[in-house]
Amino acid sequence: MNDENTNSQGDDMSTSTPSVLSSVAQNRAAHHEANSAPMGSGLEARGVHAWFGKHHALENVSLDFNPGTVTALIGPSGCGKSTFIRTLNRMHEFIPSAAMAGEVLLDGKDIYSSGIDVTQIRLKIGMVFQKPNPFPSMTIGQNVLAGLKLAQLKHDNKEELLEQSLTRAGLWNEVKDRLGVSAGGLSGGQQQRLCIARSLAVNPKVLLMDEPCSALDPGSTLRIEDTISELSKTMTIVIVTHNMQQAARVSDYTAFFLSDGGPGQMIEVGPTSEMFSRPRDQRTENYVSGRFG
């Protein structure tokens, strides 16, 4: 999926450590190949740089996300994972001093080219944030359907969309009897799944998730991972995670980011099983084996 790093393939064989985790992802990758005809849209980042004022936060990242795959972005804090994921749906420009360079292609078209309607881009590329952020002034049901109102979309059967979105997010059974109450009363894990349902209701082709489980308990985390596996059948998913096991469990591909004090870079990307069993770069090896980060 990305052949920029293949040149470094020769020097890594000695470091390969067979991992139990990787077999899970291997199975998922095999499963994906068996059921070809992926859904969702492809996303390609080409030479993406990002700045905050003068601070160069991200340098020359090229990464392809194939339709219907789950890609995990891993790396130590501050290496630019969030910055990168936010360039993918043009949320980066929400920060006043921000600047960027490079291209991000959605189905072959650059989302940064002039004449592109940015609201349409964000509609197609949904986002789930690190901290659950349901809208406080709305009920559970209103939260799920908020996207329709916000993006001024029409939908014939709102009841159905509501149930469908909540079911896909794995929350329907828990909230179906209290759709009219404020979302503030839900647990953190439920709120996060509500936010996933809210993103799904506008039917995005790509879903970006920035550490969606970092504020959650293990039980909720597992439920969200199930949700991700379920969703990956119909959409392209990019997930930032600090949890190596999670990356192994849910993703087909893993990209490792690192900053050596300067701007963050993508060190390598590959099928998740390979990244965890025989990474090509020594720094990836150190990171996935827990020697730093």
Added chain:
Amino acid sequence: MTNLEASAVTPLTPWKATLNQRLFTVLLLAVAIALSYIVVAVTPMKGKLAYAFLFMLFSVGFQATHAGIKRGRTAAVDAIAGSIAVAGAVLVFTPVISLIFTTIIRGSKGLRVNTFTQTMEHAAMTDPISQGGLLHSLIGTLYLILIATVISLPLALLTALYLTEIKGRAAGFIQFLVQAMSGVPSIVAGVFIYAALLLTTSLHGSTIMGALPLAILMIPTVTRTAQEVLLLVPQDLREAGVALGATQWKTVATIVVPAARSGLITAVILGIARIAGETAPLLFTLGVSDKINWNPLNGGQSALPYYVWSGLGLGSPEAIQRAWTGILVLLMIVLVLFTAARILGREKK
């Protein structure tokens, strides 16, 4: 068996003071009172202030010593800091309570049915209070509050949104203007409208002309409060809205403003509180009227602060009584508006 044991356990609150400790505190305060009496009696210090000061000194000293002996130096410092905070609160609240109390006592003496049903059309301020009333001023004040709010609320809200959400090029300058405007003395606002609209044109004093300077005074108050409140809305929510494909305007209207709703209502309350009692800007702009004037565009109007001001100015016992009653009614109006706004602003459950 565990069940039985569980029900035998009584719920306790060991962190609260016991009856004995409370009694001891009361005793300490009693001794402090007694001591201050003695000190005032034997020294040349005189007056209520001396009592209050000595009592404060003794009670803080006793409590600190007591806490120090029982629980050490840190506890003594804690007791002193706690007492100073309480003393500060008392100091602030005393004049407020005294003011409200005096107004209620003195104002209620002039409350009659005719106070609310009659005007001063056929009575003079110096007549017995069984004649005439302040209905016309009451209506005038409500009119003024309504019109000033209708004018200033949209302007203030839009300004606040411009400053917090759009943060446009002119934001710095407008912020400066808003700050400068909140320092404008109320009489200057009145003179400004007088000079700009009444002196140079054929317009005369009327309700709307009176409401204009009030709106000038209300805008900065509402703007600044609304701004504070909007800044409290987490950035997360704005991002979540935009990430769902909303325009900025849509996000602000459907998420940010509703999330800040109760705070925005507080902003309006503060704005109304700012203007309800203003007299000075009305002197040049409102005209005069001793009867009900339903037409806000034409003819003089009355207002409660103006009624109070003229009553106090006349100085006869009846006129002064009317003034106190006017203050009480004004206080009640503000209270009713506050309560109504609070109920309106309550979060839906």
